[in-house]
Amino acid sequence: MLLAYFVGLIGLAAGAFYALYLYVDVPGEGNKAAQAQSNVYKNQKGEIIARLGEVNREEVPLSKVPKDVQNAVVAAENKNFWTDPGVDLKGTARGILNTVMGRGKQGGSTITQQYVKNYYLDQRQTVSRKVKELIISLKVQDKKDKTEILAGYLNTSYFGRNASGIQAASRAYYGKDVDKLSLEEGAYLAALLQAPSQYDWGTATDAGKRNVEARWNYVLDKMVEQKWLDPEKRKAMKFKPPGQPKPPAGLTGQNGYLVQAAREEMIRDLKRQGRPESDFAAGGWTITLSIDPKKQAALEKAMKNQLLDDLDPKAREVDGHVQPGAVSVDAKTGHVVALYGGQDFLKHQLSNATRGDYQPASTFKPLILASALQNESKTQGGQPITPSTTYDGTNKRPVVGPGGDGFAPENEDGYSKPAVTVQQAMNDSVNTVFAQMAVDVGLAKVKKTAVELGMKSDFEEVPSMSLGSMGASPLEMAGVYATLDNHGKKTTPSIIKSVSWKGENYKLPNPVADERVVSRNTADGVTSVMTGVVEDGTANVVASGRYQVAGKTGTSDDDKSAWFTAYTPGLVTSVGLFGEGQGGKQVTLQGTGGGGRVNGGTYPAKIWAAYTSSVFDDEDDDAKFELETQDKYVPPVAPARTPSGNASPGASKSPSGTPSGTRSPSSSSSGSPSGNTRSPSTGPSHHTPPGPTSSSSSGNPPKPTNSGGTGGDPNTRPNGGVNPPPPSF
Template structure:
């Protein structure tokens, strides 16, 4: 090698020794500068992605399921009657949840809730990592995040859901007050026993409202949030019970740590075992009838206020009924004792068709204190207490007399109609002065000749009241009846002579309202089953006052009560006499014996009982021979017996009516005419007892003079034991079982009620 080549080789060696050799392959990408750049870039990329997601992800509408709540129906004493709806949840405002129980939940779930930013980034990251690695559910979420998960997202364990939870929580934290977040969390969380929300949980575990919970009880509910099923004391294993008690201690200790509970009070606290779960309240028995009747009443109020009926279906309502549990039990017992236990559908086909409905109303308040809709709502859905497809028959007659008094009506002879006015009680006597031919038959075709209005009411004489209705004016009679609470809709209440016999449709509840108006001295009573309605512990639904305006003058109303006392003292309703309280009332038996009624009242309580024959497909059928009774079922039979049995236990308060009666309505009987002037005409059938009578004038509304010597007015109410024995159901012309309750109607266009 030459001298020049050696020199070049030497220079090349020097250059190589002064510089580091270049990295080749993959190593050239991992210089410390490049790693730092990668890290910064990754952070920037993550931050950019998060900002993009933050801008992209909106707070969605809350889930429909979290808005759904159950409706709670309670009796007047606070006992839960039923719970309706798909979700057992009742939202309450934070103000109803005791502060110490709020503190217990915060201490257990997120002690820094009031000061944190609403998210736990570290916990969320840990949860995402564990989810990716398949380690299952992990804790660490704040109350805000759990509220967001409950209210806006699903419960699935996915990375996408957890990222959304983080972003939405940040947004919710900025827009929603912490108190509202806590309230939302407490009202949406699951506590086990199918209870969503702390109010439902309080009911499920302690059978009380949340505002009545002790701190010990609230601490247990707070402990349940970690593992509801495992910590439910009733079904928990031994380890589950131990863990539940440890968690309970943890909750209270955290409260002490946060200075929300003193150590001294904490030391005295002992774990209390929660109550066993009760079967869910269903719609069986009377529950369904009560709930559905209350729903219908509330829906009517919502419509009247221009609101949608769907408001009720959305849930969250607490409906307190006016039902008195003791009276309700007595009414159910009376129906069973007097009717149900006597029925044997296997032996008698007709027994399968017997239906009973009843309603009992406090006349002073208008509140329904007891209601009987049928033997079992799950077996017979139609509510017999509110159905209006059966005729009230002769229980309508007092309303005719009320209209006569209110309108100062006169009979054919121009005399004011009072209790003493004379009418012709001849069976099938054609009504005079009407536009439609009508000649109603009395029960068993009995003719009574001239009788007073009092006697006509006592014996339930159809011919007399048919003439009275025309004398008053059918339109005026209907107006009075509607004013008193009856349904005046076209098709249900036709202005025809047959309306005098109760040919319209009516329910026991409607008739109880009309009679309550009489008992309330003429002030209209619209019976209400609903005492109060609140939503989510605060919002109230304004219910109309059941006591309305004066629709009858007091004297007129009291005169009707006076005459109805006679029906009990000496008429078709003797079975309801009671020595401990005064009674006024009227029986009724409809055409072909398809329904039988008794409407009556004491000074404080009004009760109507109806019995209906309902065959297959809802077809109306006769009640004849029901329960082994031989013959017709009259209003003075089963219905009056149920009434007497129930009222002997339920009647309370005043025992005498406070009446302001018109003395002109009660006068001595007319003097007997001279023997030579006695007519030869006799009734077609002589009653077994001489009718008593009161008279304002001896001149009857017909040209025929009296055919019998009248007796003195009815005596005062005779003494009976507080709970009279059940009499025979067999009618007689004098007491009539159901009274002298007319027959078929030959000229009315169709057959009409008898009683």
């Protein structure tokens, strides 16, 4: 009878287990805690800038874990892992008995069982949980390969120092990625699995240190026993303690702005692929930024020396309203190499580098010229629009033509000249000329070109857009100018150098497109004209004998924003200053630093010059632009009149060594890039034949005046240069 009872009991237990085996299924997915990961942001050197997420975990494939480190973990936790059935029945039975008897947590589980506990279940010590663990482990063993199980175990196990998974543990204890671990380091991490908190060398007691060192030796000895480690090599190994715990990387200073920009870019790309933002929020992303530490430090230093040191909010209220931002882009790669979002992310979390709520002002003017050249546009009088076309630059001159609507902008400081070339109008930032040019080209065409170059499309096609009345960010304007620097190839700045998700590479689009959005002749023609702004215009403060610069200043109404965006042949940088009052209200920058007006040629240009000058030696690019232009884009220039009335060539020859198509400093007075001029004998220029070049409201040619403070001869510029002849009507 006793035997019958015993056999019956065994049968009932077997039947109950079989019923449970059929009833308990492997969950469709792991628990949220096991899947939650952090997103890691690194600089170009691989140093962590920030780690964001509730759980410090970063999944990696098993191929990223060195084989020696894999063997160390298996030797420590389950030496028969590769051949066992996935469960330890005796160990599980012992654990259930001890739980029933209240003896607390007991070991004995296989790696498969621990993986199931970590990934599918939880850490509670109950009989029902242990039975589920056993059944699910048997099923997982049949469904998954051993390598997949080991990878899951390594990615879900807790190693102490708030590190879940072996990649986070490698960073926490050794400051390196898991694929860089040595066997000795891997053996220490394997030893930690037994008691993560007690065995952390940085916080362990003397007893804990002795125990973890003993466990480290045990791990290596087991590897020798399994023939995974040469005995002689084992004898030579000495225990080396890991580094001390380091505080988590924070978001202070510029870090927050860098991380914010990278996060926004990643979310944009996921949406481009039709994936939800939640895919990024779930974690597991490792993002290496393209930020160059040297250039980043140089930009921050330029901001401090050229602007911040002048500010005293306690003495001047306006100084507390100044919000500076800047973005610097490598023209060849399209990658952001430096970014300045504000004085401290924790104090002002809206990035001034990426905000698009302030007007870019006159930095928009080169886009109007680009559209004119690209579309081979003509003036109201039927003359081609080129850098040497003569326009009426009279102050408050009403725009004429379809869509002009009587718009009559005011020129800065009342600048007023009845005859000015497009080149000189760009140099001096003459509003009336570009307002008329935008209408001549067609507002819709101007907007189309601007969007193709990289501006957002959310602005109206109105005459005032010619003055940059829409919103834009330094990042956006840096992209537009980078497209010009890249000879018309669309450049969308990216702050991300590389991305991996759960250890696998994630491909982002190339920041520099293969195809051009405007022709090379158009882009290079605009670049040539913008060198004049630096050599003989509003941005002459940045002129350098070491490298050529093409750029444009910009100042919005009431000095609420001031800009300087410019580029050398290899580096594009946009600097903006924004007046932000209480509640985000846009306020004037006048009086900043105890001075008067703030325009693009003051603080922004000085910051740009200090930064670019300090990093130029780091560039591999030539000092001069390699421009290709044609006569129809940069046409010949008629002889300009000297103050005595005698004709002289419109531009001097390029200095020795200047690439074909580039502007020489001596040519800026005429407005024609060198290398594209003809001698007077080749024929008259395009603006001498009869027919209007730019219409006035009355239709009559205005008489030369001395308005604008030129003084003396009406054809003589204040700097001693010579104005072109007045337009023909």
